[in-house]
Amino acid sequence: MNGWLLAAGVTAFGVAAVHVVAGGRDVVRPLLSCGLADEPRRVLHAVWHMVSVDLVLSAAALVLLALTEDTSATGPMAWFVAAHFLAYAVVFLVVTLAVGWTRPLLRLPQWMLLLPVAVLTVAGVA
Template sequence: MNGWLLGAGVAAAAVAGVHVIAGHFDPVRPLLASALPDVPKRTLHVVWHWVSVDLVLAALTLIAVALVEPEGTELVALLTAVHFAAYTIVFMLIAAALPGPRRLLELPQWMLLAPIAALAFAGAA
C-alpha cells in the first residue's frame, strides 16, 4: 500500500464532496438563477458537473492505485499529481487577477487542491 497516494485519494474524495455539496449552493444555484442566456448558463452548469465527475474519478484512481499498486502506479500518480497541480495553478492565476490584497483568499480552492498534488507527487516518487 502507498500511504502517500492513499492520503491524496482520501483528500481528493473530501474535496469532491465539498465541491458537490458546497458548490451546489455557491456558485451553481446563483448561476442557475442568473439572467445569463440559457446556452452559456447550461454550459457552465455542465462544466460544474464535469468537474464533479473529474474529482470523483481522480479520487477513485488515487485510492485504487494506492491500495493495489499495479504496474504503472508511478506514472498514474505523476499524471494525477500534475492534474491537481494544474488545477491549483489555474485557481491561483485567476485569483491573482482579482482586485485587493486578499485576492488569493477570494478563490481559496487552490488551498485544497495543492496538498493533493503534493501527496500524489510524493507517492509517485
C-alpha cells in the first residue's frame, strides 16, 4: 500500500465533501436564485455537478491506486490526477489574483484544499 496516495485520496474525498456541502450552500443556492438567464444558470449548475463527480472519481482513483499491488500501472494515472488538482489550484489562484481584491488568497480559498492533494500525490509517485 502507498501511504502517500492513500493520504491524497482521503484528502481528495474531503475536498469533494467540502465542495458538495459548502459549495451547495454558498454557490449553488445563490446561483439558482439569481437573475441570470435560465440557460446559462442551468449550464453553470450542471458544471458544478460535473466538478462534484470529477472530485469524487479522482479521490476514488487515488485510493484504488494506493491499494494496488502493480506499481507499474500507478505512475501515469497518479501523475494525471496530480496535474489535474494542480491545474484546479492554479485556476483558482489566477482568477482570485486577477480580480484585485484585498487579501485575495482568502477570498477564494479553494486552492488551499486542492494543492495538498496534488502535493501528496506527487509524493506518492516521486
